[in-house]
Amino acid sequence: MSEALRRKLTNAGRVLAMQDQGDFVAGHVTVRLEDDKGRFLMKPATIGLEEMTPENIITVDLDGQRVGGSMPRHNEVYIHSEILRARPDLNAVIHTHAPHAVAFSSLGKELVPVNNEAGYFYKKLPVFSETTDLIVTAERGKAVAKCLADRNALLLRNHGIVAAGRTLEEAVWVALKLERACRVQLMAEWAGGPKHIAEGEDLEKKNSRGMRQDLFTNVFNYLVRSWCRVHGKHGDPCCAEHYETDLSGYKG
């Protein structure tokens, strides 16, 4: 069971790096163990997101202590441990220094539905501004979890993003869509600021078409296949299992 999850976490790191969420060896992603809800798998410190392997991933408990693996643990582990403690409905957490989201967070502006993905976060994107420093204590981790409340993403002002999901596929989707929404609004801001945004029933309908587990899975699988093509790794066991398409939520 854990082996499949380790391969999926490895792939999450690869696609996050491929999508410009990497910051050299900073940024991390975690997923809760299916058979032990008080522990989670985590990217180790000292390596890049795309350098994770099923073997070098570490296991951590909800107090932030490493309980498995030998590589060092990120000092910002408390973002993950405290969110997973506070939110039993969530199973995956991502923290990166996504560049457009960081730039956008410095404007002190609300993220508005300039493009499709921004609608998912409209009026639902907390900004953590208690500090711009790294989150290296359990106390700060708890404060981030409190700021997140019942949402699935937040901006750490002048620092980065936190994205979470019921599945790893959803958390990756949220992280990538949030960064893209911030990037597109920045483009509109550079051109004088958005004059029109999506709102009301129009926006609600549009959002309902995008927030779907089958879509999260299909996007994740596509990104893994794309990574494998770029890196010539079609035979890699981490890539081979991403050729299925989930049609369960597709309505045409």
Ligand SMILES: [Zn+2]
């Ligand atoms: Zn950070």
